Amino acid sequence: MAGADTETGRGRSISRRAVFGGAAAAAALAVSAFTILRPRNDTVRPDDVLRQDGRPMDQPSSGSPSPSTASPTPTPSDESFGTQIAASEPLPGGNGATTVLAAAGGIVVCGTPKGVVFAWDLGQTATRIGDGGGATTGVATGGVGGTPVLASGHADGWMRLWSLTGQSISSRKVSDPVIAVTVTGSGKAVAVSQKYDSMKDLHSVVRLWDISTGKQIGPAITDHFQGVRGLAFGRLGEDDVLVTGDGAQRVRVRRLSDGRMTHSFRTGDIGGIERLACGEIKGKPVLVSTHLDATLRVYDLATGKRRKKWKFSEQSPDDRGTTALVAGRLGDAPIAVVAHGPWTGDIIVRVWNLDDGDTIGVLGPGPGGAIRAVALAEQGGRPVVAGTAEDRTLRTWSLGPA
Template sequence: MRPLRPGEPPQISHYRLTGALGTGGQGTVYQGVAPDGRKVAVKLLHARLADDPRAHRRFVAEAEAARRVALFCTASVLDVGVFHDQPYLVSEFVEGETLAALVQTQGPRAGGGLDRLAIATLTALAAIHRAGIVHRDFKPGNVLMGREGPVVIDFGIAKALDATGTATSASLGTPAYMSPEQAGGQPVGPASDVFSWAGTMVFAATGHPAFTAGTVPALLHSVLSGEPDLRGLPGAWVEPIAACLAKDPAARPTAAQLLDRLTGGEAERTIPGGRRRVNRRVLILGTAAAAVAGASAFAVLRTKETKNPEKPTPTAISKATPTPSPTHEFGDPVGELIDLGGEATYKLALSGLLAITGSSRGALAIWDLTTGELRKRLLAKGSPVTALAADRTTLASAHADGRIRIWDLGTGANSATHRASAPVFWMTLTTAVSQNYDGLKDLYGTVRFWNPLTGKPVGPQNTVHWQGADDVAFGPGIAVTGDGAEKLRVWDLETATVTRTIPTGEIGGIEHVAYAVLGGKPVAVTTHVDATLRVYDLKTGKRRGRWQFSDRSPDDRGTSALITSGSTAITAHDASGEVRVWNLRDGQDAGRITGFQGRVTALAATERVIVVATDAGKLDIRSLG
């Protein structure tokens, strides 16, 4: 890190800059300090967007999408904005050198270290793709070799630059690791990242890129029509890496398919009575545990493909009676119940392999999902917990007395406390929404937006929600609220102003609201008191789907929780005690899970499991198949 030079800003937004980490084709990366004292990386992009406020908004919206990426194996995106006409992005600071630097100084990776690198980076790519993002610049320089393992950075930056209309080929990819479609100026998708990942693995294993040439045009020609140089690649790696380097994007496996194949059959164990129970750590951690097991990941891949040449890759959720996978079945318990010590849990957040629970008695605790053990009790009792939000390092908790507390998840220290003018009921780490509403005397709720890290309000308070806001969902740069007037409102988070009002148009008050992306379009997913699940297009305001909970509707009305994951919605139903999984593309009931102790009060999900909190003081982890 070098000191700041004359003319470089000492602070960007709320982040104090302490030095420059490096400068590249996209901009300069600074090390900074957040208001709560933690280290952050601040990437200030080059000044190419001056005098174009629409480009600024597009950049912020695209970069905000990176916040949807699951935390495992990626550096979480904390904030985005525009500073003196230059876009910036703030992410988690990861100690460690890049894969490019490590190979140059210490030589190629081999053995278990190479396998762990492959698994971790594939896991990151799968998470990035599930969030609807294409990295576009996956390369050795964008993999940090952190103390806790490899971490992928800069996902979403290239797409954000492209959204402004000012990006160049230099800023949207690195020629040696570009896919043929990217090198040819064609539209790119997740398959492009798989190609770049394979090129990165060739470099990691051999010390040389898969494609080389003396000039950039010659290099691009080699990518478009030449054969990759796989000399020095371990034998078990050649076949799968060659498949990933296919010129035709459709011929390449997806990141998720590679991960499924790499860990097939490794997670299963049998419990008394013959019922199969899945190893908790393998499922929650995903494929990373398999890399640590010792066997070559690619040797496993080749063996399983040889033994089962026609066996399709299992999907997580596809139909009401899911086809059993080689490792687990839909709805299976993952490990034993976690006993929360009698605390009825109403708020739940996940941070990698940790669950944070908050109760109506003010108890706040951190639990290890892999062992079921209490990791830390932050508060034994106090004002009821009304909202939680977390990333890899930081937790924000909101309480009924209006307090917002910021916590360091590593040490358990309360690094900051702020107070809002009313209780905060909905929150991310960058936006909190408070409401003051008394149903006995108020016709409208008084709602206000806040920055939870600083405790400062964003925009004026508003009184537009008749009978109060029922729920709030967050998307890139927006919030979506529902109220007693059966209206959805889309809010700009920078200005805290309404950009669209969507009447749901029918009897059936809004219970819960969640955000999702379907076919590249942002949607609001809602549950209603008439026992229906609905989907509304946030751009047009049109309803895209409406489905009854069951043939008993409206007698089975009443949901206690709603979350979304990709094109899937997950709902908790009071009448039946079930958790149901829905395919949002067609409204199909994709599966039901039962057998919970107590009423379901909160849900959270990873790619492969649902974490269910109940008012009996239990955390129940179930497989998604």
């Protein structure tokens, strides 16, 4: 039943879902496609904790790249929902669990608490891109000036651009922690920083940065009450935009070109904002959000009018708490992939149909432990869910037959 918030409507939705192996946590999603990643000379293997030749992380080592040992993967369109399609070799130890994950086409990139950035061509061995400094807080991929790049942001203020073979293109440092990065469809790499101390500040100071030049974009933003609560990058008309929420349940939309706010709206006083993602329904840009009252909502991005609202499950709000949110498409259907991490119980991933609120399927705990990051990627021409587990292995799952 479209738009149903009733227990009956949600019960019908859950009765149709299937539960498969897998679980999830944090995520990021890039929307630009680029060329296939080629292995560089320091392709990592499970026992390679550090580079063995003593060279800096952003310089290639000598010798020939080692061939991948990953086995061929089935075509995702031939698999039922939740079928594991591929599993990479584990990341080397000593880097910590994945903090952020992003995907563009068949390329998936991740960052770690040690500031190390890795990339995969799905089903292949991970490539160590480089060490950007403090904990990695954002990764993105796309094209800048016609060149495929990977952007990374870090908790110590570093923001960097890398080639897909690991060479450093740009390395800039700002005074505040970077909280997100993106590569826009128009070919601009942008970082978002925030200065905020919850013990003494009512409002944070947010700034936008051009990663290539290190220059600030627009004026400082000082009106986020209790800091940024939820952040997403999207497209509105002809503009690439940044969408942020705050502790007062206010959403702001800003142009990335000049940092100017185009409009704002409130989501209401009940159920604070957790996470935001930009998507599209029937050709119109929308904002998808999760809230502290255990609801998934959809807003018209241009007007702020709420379109939809659904409970997570019959246990809501007792199952409140999310660790990841990504929006995309599955065929003609707009979807959201939500990693639910309730205070009690297992982390699971629900895939929602945003047209009617039905749960297409659920990925539950499985091999490798709870997944710590999740993204929507593409494999064999079909969208797949990609995630990294506690065992530092990248796995992908089918979203069902074509």
